[in-house]
Amino acid sequence: MENQILDMDSYPSYFDETTKEKFKLVFDEHRLKVKNLPVIIKGVPLLRNEVTGEIHFPLLTKYLISQLVDEARESGTGGVDMQPNPKTFGKKRYKFGENFNFLYSSIDYEYIPGLARPHNEGFLTPVYFNISVLNKFTQNPGYGLDLFSETYGSIWYKEEWKIEFGINRNGKVIMWLGDIDSLPDNDKYFLRSENVESDHDIHSEFYDAQIEVVWSEASKQSALLKLRNRLNEIIRENAQLPLYTLEGEVGDVIKNLHRPVFWEQKHVSPAIESLNRIFVESISTLELKKDLKDIVKKADLEKLGGLKTFSLWLSKRAKIEDVSKTMLPFFVLYDFRILVCHLIPGDKRESMLRTINSRLSIAEDSVCYEKIYDSLITTLSASCSEIIASLGGD
Secondary structure, eight states: OOBOOOOTTOOOOSBOTTTOOBEEEEOOOEEEEETTEEEEEOSOOEEEETTTOOEEOOHHHHHHHHHHHHHHHHHTOSOEEEOOOTTTTTOOOOSTTGGGTOOOOHHHHHHSTTOOOSSSTTTTOEEEEOGGGGHHHHHSTTEEEEESSSSEEEEEETTTEEEEEEEOTTSOEEEEHHHHHTSOHHHHHHHHHTEEOOOSOOOSHHHHHHTSOOOOOOOHHHHHHHHHHHHHHHHHHHHSSOSBOOHHHHHHHHHTOOOOSSOSHHHHHHHHHHHHIIIIITBOHHHHHHHHTTTSOHHHHHTOOHHHHHHHHHHHHSOOSOHHHHHHHHHHHHHHHHHHHSOOOHHHHHHHHHHHHHHTTSOTTOOOHHHHHHHHHHHHHHHHHHHHHHTTOO
């Protein structure tokens, strides 16, 4: 075992600087040699590269190892066996939210890179919550929730307060202890009721933005809405007609559209209803039919709804090889809206769900609405991009 040099002047990151592979805070047993002394670490926070397994040392861990090694050398001890006291380790309390007894671990603040500060000690301590904590902010009047990206958002109450939150890889909601302290007492009591123990993992776009100042990309849903705008623009430019109508009304729907946080039917149906209004119900069917009247028989147009009219328009006006494939996600969206927004007999519901899954290349027996939603966003984006490209757009 070679001697390791503990660089006390370097600050560790929460991920590999070159490959961006994430590090995980772990408490595994680890053996090393420092200044020719064997060191055994048990239960002390380490940072492990999740891809390579390589071990890195949080700054405080390095200081503790160095201190214990120096003491052992002075006393002539043959090595260091480093173990924290489980009764006190991670139990330090901070001044924020003192009267509410929030569950949190000082290990996170002291050992996860980027959180410890020489001032306002403990402000950036992550506090963890069940995902259901967000339900209040999506359902109750006066409260609001906005997701900037998939795992980073904000919650607020009227004009009185606003704080940001993240969602980690285990589906736990994370907020800073110092931010929570600024809230009214009744909201603190509510948050405490959904508070859970730390899982020592705050990897999220929330962490990237708040600590690393690396801003996340817009959510896939936001990117899809931008594609819709571009699609409308290029059809207006090329054919002098709008693909979509009632833009003012649809704009209000778009403004209030958010990716569901919960995936029960009652939470999914409003988002799907909104997507259907944005991409299906707002199609300018009459304008498209007017544009087709000189090349398609009137009788063939009369009974067509919005989606079939748009499909026919694409087959006649755009250079798309397989229009049915391109339009597939739009028809699936329409069917999914029926599934989640209407009362349907159980056997028919099961059959519809299997068909929807099959058309989206999802396992037919899956009952996961999140998979359907994400697949819809992805395939709708691909179709919009294809149509834009076929019409000469970028």
